[in-house]
Amino acid sequence: MAFPVDLRRCQVLGLAGAACLALGGETAGALPAADLLHPASARAALGLVGVYFGVVLLIAAWLLLGRLVRGPRPPAPRALLLVLAVWAAPLLIAPPLFSRDVYSYLAQGAMVEAHMDVYAHGPSRLGGPLADEVAPLWRHTGAPYGPVFLAVAAALSGLTGGELPAGLFGMRLVALAGVALMAAALPRLARHSGADPSAALWLGALNPLVLLHLVAGAHNDAVMLGLLGIGLVAALGRWPVLGAVLVTLAALVKAPAVLGLAAVVVLQVRAGRSPVRALVPTAVAAAATTVAATAVAGTGYGWVGALNTPASPQNWALTTLLGRATRALLEHLGSGLAPLAVPAWHALGILTAVTAIVLIWLRLRPRPVYALGLSLAAVAALGPAIRPWYALWGLFLIAAAAPSTSVRHRTAAVTGVLALCVLPSGGPADTGQLVLAVSGGALAVVVLWQAHQAELAPAPGSAA
Numbered sequence: 001m002a003f004p005v006d007l008r009r010c011q012v013l014g015l016a017g018a019a020c021l022a023l024g025g026e027t028a029g030a031l032p033a034a035d036l037l038h039p040a041s042a043r044a045a046l047g048l049v050g051v052y053f054g055v056v057l058l059i060a061a062w063l064l065l066g067r068l069v070r071g072p073r074p075p076a077p078r079a080l081l082l083v084l085a086v087w088a089a090p091l092l093i094a095p096p097l098f099s100r101d102v103y104s105y106l107a108q109g110a111m112v113e114a115h116m117d118v119y120a121h122g123p124s125r126l127g128g129p130l131a132d133e134v135a136p137l138w139r140h141t142g143a144p145y146g147p148v149f150l151a152v153a154a155a156l157s158g159l160t161g162g163e164l165p166a167g168l169f170g171m172r173l174v175a176l177a178g179v180a181l182m183a184a185a186l187p188r189l190a191r192h193s194g195a196d197p198s199a200a201l202w203l204g205a206l207n208p209l210v211l212l213h214l215v216a217g218a219h220n221d222a223v224m225l226g227l228l229g230i231g232l233v234a235a236l237g238r239w240p241v242l243g244a245v246l247v248t249l250a251a252l253v254k255a256p257a258v259l260g261l262a263a264v265v266v267l268q269v270r271a272g273r274s275p276v277r278a279l280v281p282t283a284v285a286a287a288a289t290t291v292a293a294t295a296v297a298g299t300g301y302g303w304v305g306a307l308n309t310p311a312s313p314q315n316w317a318l319t320t321l322l323g324r325a326t327r328a329l330l331e332h333l334g335s336g337l338a339p340l341a342v343p344a345w346h347a348l349g350i351l352t353a354v355t356a357i358v359l360i361w362l363r364l365r366p367r368p369v370y371a372l373g374l375s376l377a378a379v380a381a382l383g384p385a386i387r388p389w390y391a392l393w394g395l396f397l398i399a400a401a402a403p404s405t406s407v408r409h410r411t412a413a414v415t416g417v418l419a420l421c422v423l424p425s426g427g428p429a430d431t432g433q434l435v436l437a438v439s440g441g442a443l444a445v446v447v448l449w450q451a452h453q454a455e456l457a458p459a460p461g462s463a464a
Contacts, residue, residue, distance in 0.1 A: 005064050007075050007083070014061030014087040020054030021216065021424075022094035023047075024440075029095040030102075030426040032164060033132055039425075045436050051097070051424045052440030058087070059208050059416055060448055066412065069202045070405070077187050080201045084183060087206070088215050092172060097216035099387075099426040103133035105220065106167045108143045109153025112299060118143045118150060119302025130162060135426070146252035147297030149220050154297075168218070175218040179210060181226025186400050188233045193369050193401035203408055204399030208419040213389035221389055224253040225396050228260050232369060232397075235264040240278070243267075244285035252293050252303075256379050256393055259372060261286055262361065266368040317386040319349035346384040353382040373397030388418040 027037055028047030037044040065083065068075060075083075096102045107123035107130050116125055122140040123131040131139060143150060152174060160166035183205040187197035204210075214222040227250035235243030243264045250257035261282055268278035294301060323342030330338035356378040364371035377394025380386060395411055402408050420441065423429050429437070 005068050005071075007065075007068060007079060010061050010065040010068060011083050011086050013064065014058055014083065015090070017054040017057030017059075017061055018087050018090040018211065020050050020057060021097065021212075022054075022090040024050030024052075024054060025094045025097045025216070025424055028424045029097045030100045030424070031095050035095075039430070039433060048424065048433060048436045049440035049443070052420075052437045053444045055208070055212070055419060056441045056444035057448070058211065059419055060444070061087075062202075062206060062208055063412075063416075065206065066202055069196075069198050074196070074198045077197050077201055080198060080206060081183055084179075084201075084206050087211055088176070088179070091211060091216040092169075092176065094216055096168060096218060096426075097424045098212055098422045099217045099219065099389075100133070100135045101220075101426075102168060102171050102218040103130070104135070104138055104143075105149075105153050105171055105218075106157065106164070107131050107134050108145070108150060109155075109157035109167075110162055112150050112154035112297070113157040115298075117302065118299060119305065130164065133164070142302070145220060145254060146303050147294045147299045148249050148252035149223060149254070150299050151293070151297035152223070172215070172218040175214055175220070175222040178220075178222030178224070178226035179205065179214050181230050182210075182222070182396060185226070185229030185233050186396075188236065189229065189369055189397070189400035192236050193367065195401055199408065200400045202399075203402075203411060203415075204396050207392070207395065207399075207415055209389060209392055209395070209415055212419055213387075214392070217389065219389050220253055221392060224250045224257050225392065226250075227253065228257045229396065231260060232263060232267070232372075235267045240264060240268045240271075241281055241285045244282040245289045248286040248289040249293065252290065256376055259357070259375050259379070262375075263368040263372040266361075266365055266371075270366070270368070317349075317384055319345040319382060319384060349382040349384065353378045356382070367401060367403070369397055370401035370403065373399075373401060388421050391415070391418055 024047040026047060027043040028051055031037075037047075039045075039048075065080075069080075091097075104123065107126055108118050110130055111118045111121070111123065111126050114126070119142045122138065122142060123134045124139040125131075153171075156167060156170045156174065160170055183201060186200045186204045190197045190200035210222075213219050214225075227246050231243045231246030231250060233243075234240070234246060244261060247257060247260040247264055250260060265275075265278045265282050268282070269275055294303075320342065323345035326345065327338045327341035330341055357375045360371050360374045360378070364374070373394045373396070375394070376397065377391070380390040380393050383390075391414065395415070398407065398411055402411065420437075423433060423437065
């Protein structure tokens with residue numbers, strides 16, 4: 001007998017998971033320094049168990065919803081948007097989860113507001129309680145973000161007067177606006193690509209990574225992807241120049257979105273324009289937008305050099321892992337080339353990513369949205385740094401344009417794994433924390449299994 005699935009059941013299960021996440025985060029999240037508990041304390045341990053209990057419930061609700069989307073009577077996009085709102089609601093008032101980057105955003109915004117060079121100096125130059133909230137690793141590092149996001153962060157700093165609770169909530173609202181733009185763009189992009197809009201929303205907007213890292217973590221990737229999505233939608237219609245402007249604004253939040261300009265050009269060529277008539281207005285619009293946005297933000301062009309911001313020592317990108325292994329081997333052999341191992345692997349990764357992007361566009365040029373998704377996935381996978389939310393760069397557009405159900409299944413499997421990879425505090429895990437996290441997830445699996453068995457059990461007095 002199959003486990004019964006309906007939209008309300010999925011909605012309630014996901015809401016329960018999000019509520020457990022929010023409650024657990026009150027003691028185990030990326031809290032302000034004054035509220036941080038020792039990881040070994042009972043409250044922090046219970047919070048960590050609660051967070052992973054909630055994560056597993058949320059993943060289970062999402063997978064069950066996927067069954068419904070693939071069924072004979074899939075929910076309409078509007079119904080799925082309501083589910084997204086219900087699941088996101090508890091996370092809006094939760095403390096930051098899975099990363100302390102939001103504190104860096106607030107400190108960098110305050111620096112811009114104070115007319116400091118945010119690219120030449122780290123938050124330590126700002127000083128004060130806000131800078132103390134930034135992870136020690138990044139206090140002396142310049143901002144790696146473009147002028148559009150820094151202008152938003154500076155405006156938020158001015159509105160909140162540097163007050164931490166208001167700033168955190170404001171930054172989460174900014175991220176939520178980005179998620180809303182993503183959700184608005186996905187159905188239109190899916191229809192253009194010949195995909196199911198409901199399936200695109202399920203994979204691209206209700207994805208646990210979106211809820212955990214873009215909503216709960218308030219990452220600026222949400223703004224980048226939202227602007228990129230609606231920019232592509234504009235380019236699909238009669239406003240290719242507006243599309244180029246919006247995609248450029250996305251790249252001036254985080255640089256990888258600049259690849260979207262290639263999709264804007266290809267979409268115009270497919271609509272009947274000559275390559276020259278497509279390329280020149282796009283390039284002019286991108287250049288003018290860059291100059292105007294940088295002038296308005298007042299940050300200067302230091303963001304160009306900031307593209308080389310170093311990766312953290314704990315980073316687990318493929319090229320970084322290979323570089324460390326090579327360095328250790330060369331050190332064991334007594335070679336003087338050991339210090340060059342990591343930079344060499346990073347350079348090889350970038351070269352490989354560029355090669356992959358060229359091959360992708362040569363093969364998939366008739367499907368620009370899908371080609372762009374795969375290109376952004378290659379940048380994330382082969383770059384010198386990676387975090388679970390970087391997977392959303394490509395996943396967002398792959399969700400809108402995946403050519404087959406098998407591609408969606410593989411992407412969903414990657415999502416499920418990455419959703420479990422980061423502690424709610426945003427810090428590195430020790431053995432005790434790993435045990436607690438696994439215990440919370442296992443407890444959720446047991447509860448779900450018992451609920452499943454109860455649903456399948458015959459009612460009292462029924463025939464055996």
